[in-house]
Amino acid sequence: MLRPYLRLVGAGFRRHSTYLTASLAGLFTNTVFGLLRVAVLLAVVGPTGSAAGYDAADTGTFVWLGQGLLAVVLLWPDRELALRVRSGDVAIDLARPWNLQLALLAQDLGRAGHAVLIRFAPPVAFGALVLPFRWPDSPWSVLLFAVSAPLAVVISFALRFLLDLTAFWLLDNRGAAGLYGVATGVLCGLTVPLAFFPDLVRTALYATPFPGMLQTPIDLFGERGNPAALLAHQVFWAALTIGAGQLVLTRATRKLVVQGG
């Protein structure tokens, strides 16, 4: 029952390992952006030594974990499923003896696993060696991070899946995907720590799944906030977004049949 899905995890991993130069090019870009972001945030922290509870080492940790994780959770949608919906190829995907959402989730976890090796580890290692970096005081924090990061991948996948499903109704979801892609960077805490925002904005953001996609694993590594509450927020949104995906998929499939597809 579970075995085909485990195989798909492996397939996702192998598929992405064939594009090594593309991964290395992406790695270079992440590192340049990391250097620029660190510079801006260090200039913010510089004069007083800390801002919103971040000192120089916290800032470095925030930026490098963020630059590494963004490729792991895949913040920017690739629209692969949406294009298959548009072309009609999705009919083949739906006819296969699997649960489409879980099958794609399995492949995405494999992709994320590959990204951990190629896109996450190098920039974090670079940042930790070359620039100010804070390792967690307690080894448990690393474990919490290791639990939280896969949850972030699941939430990100579930949102991207829902976004792709909009193609069943919109046919071309480029506008929706574009808007999502440009907004996530700020909403998840990639460009600036969410702690920099005024309280009201921050509370509003934690009523959405977005912090769980990036800021939460970073906060667990940096030992900020209550770990139980942060993980509960992630589990809640992972379950809700995956459930919503199943529901919408059922609706979308029915619509496909109605159209005679």
Next chain:
Amino acid sequence: MASVYRRILGSRVRSQLAYRVSFALDAAGQAVAQATELVVILAVFAQVDTLGGFSRDEVLLVYALAGISFGLSDLAVGQLDDLPRWIRTGELDVLLARPLGVLPQLLTSDLQLRRLGRVAVGALVLAVVLAQGRVEPTPLNALLVLATPLVGATITSSVWVATCAVSFWVVDGREVANAFTYGSQLTTSYPITVFGPWLRRALCYAVPSAFVAYFPALALLDRPDPLGLPHALRYAAPLVAVAAVAVAALVWRTAVRHYQGTGS
């Protein structure tokens, strides 16, 4: 010759305006993309009063000038992001066979008016900053405000052309170009004092990002350079733009001559 390109561009524009809702959504998306960095700047200034020695309004002036430049440049040469696809699929061979330049053909292959969404956000912030009265309303400053986005767009576009030419050597190396094209959006939007000496040398002078918005903004604000650089640099942007175009043309020509096709 020019009329050919004019006709091509006219058809591109008409095709986009045919789907009004989709166009409006796309333009809004571009505006949001530009506004994200504005959100970052405002969030930062909720925590501190100065950044790299500059106040919020001064940073916003740099951001606004850089935003308009980037938007115009994205409008003019953003299509080059598709260059790897043209090369991989072999479509580029078709362009080479036509009696028109490869670069003009690529640039006119699409004119994404939605990118004006970025320009709109930059122009709005610029208007707000100018209304604060921080910039003296002299004829020279008026000329600077009007010319800076155009000169800045020329510099940014040259960087774009030169770095995208990397695709002729490394087909799936598009993201390397992104580090310089989209990265320049970051380096131009902040005073260069926030970047350390090495980043400044590489990404503000060698890649001449500092001339896009920072130096002209110093002139507009009539304040001395905190780094003590020569006074003349603040008016040097047009010369830098000419040099940037020359370098970009040279790199592009070398790259096209090097092109061998992927065999697909």
